[in-house]
Amino acid sequence: MILVADSGSSKTDWLLHIPDQEPLDFRSSGLNPYFLTEKQIVKILQDQVPGLIAKYGQSIQEIYFFGAGCSSPDRHEIVSNALSQLFTKAYISVDSDLLGSAYATCGHEKGLCCVLGTGSNISFFDGEEIHAGKHGLGFVLGDEGSGTSFGKRLITDYLYGKMPEIISEQFKEEYDLDKSTIMTNVYQKPNANTYLASFTRFLGQIRHTQYAKEIISKNLNEFIETNIKSYSEYHKYKSHFVGSIADVFGEELRALCEAQHIKVGKIIKHPINDLMQFILSRN
Template sequence: MKLIAESGSTKTEWVLVEGIYVIEHAFTEGLNPYFQIRREISRSIRLQLPEAFFKRKIDQIYFYGAGCSSDEKKEIIKSSLITQFRAPVEVESDLLAAVRALFGKKTGLGCILGTGSNSCFYDGEKIIKNVSPLGYILGDEGSGAVLGKMFLSDCMKHIAPQELADEMYEKYRITPSDIMEHVYRQPFPNRFLATFSFFLHDHLDHPYVSDLVKQNFRNFFLRNILQYDYQDYPVHFMGLVAFHYANILHEVAAEFGVKIGQIQKSPMSGLVNYHTQSIHLE
């Protein structure tokens, strides 16, 4: 019995796999060791994951998560999972989850465009080049968090069209003071910022919005993709932002001569295939 979990900053998807079959499937809030201590992660798992997950004997846990890039951060997740399940745990980054799901054991350029963003060159076994994403303050170009940040900044500086700003304030029942509180004083500001990417998606026919999204994606290509050998390999994308803004993503990619391959919302089905196929190969 295997437990596979994939966590972005917003949500965590969990599946229990027996042989090649998924027998349990659930979602909880996102788990990120950069923003949560071990106790908070353990509490979230215990309280939000259905009891059925704790009643099975698990032989191996594979956890992929945002913020799981260093050994120190991986250990926070690992110790939390061992405490809950008493099973061996392998913790890897959400970026490795994306490329394992997208490429399997093939070579290519893999990207995440979700709450945050990331990119890498994957040789079919491991990530051999990674332009640091730097997070939503210094980087994360192309992400939902940065898209939301750009939009809210424009609203509060009176750069965004007033009708859009007014509709946003009314829809979310929020004020500029509330926004400052959420961004600078509340936990998970990146989740909060990414929420507004959904509002923008509903207004893609507005020239201001389409231009804002295009500029966000251009920044992602300029500051990330162009640093790889992108002309010789397919570029695959994972994440809700990539999926929902696929038309604009293709348009911007064409500006840079980048050929896009797959665009998937979630890596979980690919991860299940990867780990079950690995069993058969072994």
Template sequence: MIVIESGGTKSTWVFEAKSDEIQAKETVGLHPQELSVDKKNVIRSFINDNNLKSETVYFYGAGCESPEAKVKITLFLEDLGLNVIQVQTDIYAACLAHLGNKKGVVGIIGTGAVAAKFDGEKVVQQTSGLGYLLGDEGSGYDIGKRLLQAYFKGELSLEIKESIEAYFNHKSILHRIHEPDGRMCIAGLTKTVRQFSSEQSVKQILAAAFSDFCESALKPFHTNSPIHFVGSVAYFFKVELAEALRKAGFEMGEVKKVAVFGVFDFLSSENKG
């Protein structure tokens, strides 16, 4: 059995090796709208290198809400010799990882941002997740965008400005972010944000981004339950996120960097049961 969790930037594969040892490896992201021949070649090599052909697959990824998206991922993986059992959303995986078959609210904050209410079997309400053009407040992309806005407004220290310019190899920032992978490039600026998270200008960016997440993603739930999170941004900025939740009247639950290990454990126990 292989459990795959994929965001916009990378995918994590957890599987049982021949030695009965559980392994986890990362490779390229598999978003249904960003599949390509190059990615297929990378995954083909990955499958061959790890002897995964014909294995059963449970796939959970960003952008997998629609039947069409599920079909795209299924055909992509089955064409590579895998046996796809399930394709579901990344938010469904986050719910499984934290809640199993219990009720609760879970958020994902990584490259994108979304939150959902889970009834123990399915997602019954979902908020935010409108994509980077219309929403995703608090996401890696949103935080990176806010950092660039502050850069162009001259609101950052010289040290942060120099770090941003080095990130873009001292070339045109506006040109770079309008390339096909510009969204990922902007989201990558969270590394710079993390580096300078103690500076007041960056603290303000994080506070505003997570406050907007609470307003758009969490307020509609009207819940008193702890909010659990999955995602690299939630994980690395858990202190700032927890403070934003507190100010908005919510309680921070558990935070996992990825959902895939929790999902693997849950499915393993369910299959054995």
């Protein structure tokens, strides 16, 4: 049995390959080792995917975990140690979500792999491995075009009174928020990035308005200018996109890219199925 995981800051998709059977899928919250300890990861899995652990935990032979925040050896170790406590007989590999997304989209081809979900990032994949870039600065310093970026813009516009009146009334009715509640969630509670990104759903609801169109265009263009165009030969390769934001605003993203002569490859919400196929093709 082979277990593959694709983990972002908000959620983790798990896919279990059982020979001669349909794969089984599970879902837990995000397991980002920048925000979670080894003990917390173990507890989350025990609480959220108990069936996976109880029924298959001792039968799984290989685990391939690709996650946000897993870009350094010490972060790899946090996740690996947590998984080894629950899946004691498995070989465990931990890598970044960027590598997983590159495998799912580029396969063995060269290309740019862009993540647009709760956060955002980009890497160049040479057909075998990703090359570390200068991006992925997190939601305070970076995350252009991400759900967090969209949410931050909506919240600040709402608090500053910059939203069109009708849209502001809709927002207030939808969330019933005040400044104190927002400030507490952003500055005092954990996972502020996920909290901010949750407001992107509202942007999708009003996407037909001029206000929303301007926000979508501005934020996606910021990602294109800051991330994709930072690679001098970006026009030579396909740019692939993974994540909920890429999926929801795929039409706008494709139009903006094509207007700037950027070759668009795959746009997929969840890379887990493509990722599993890639892993199986190597075994």
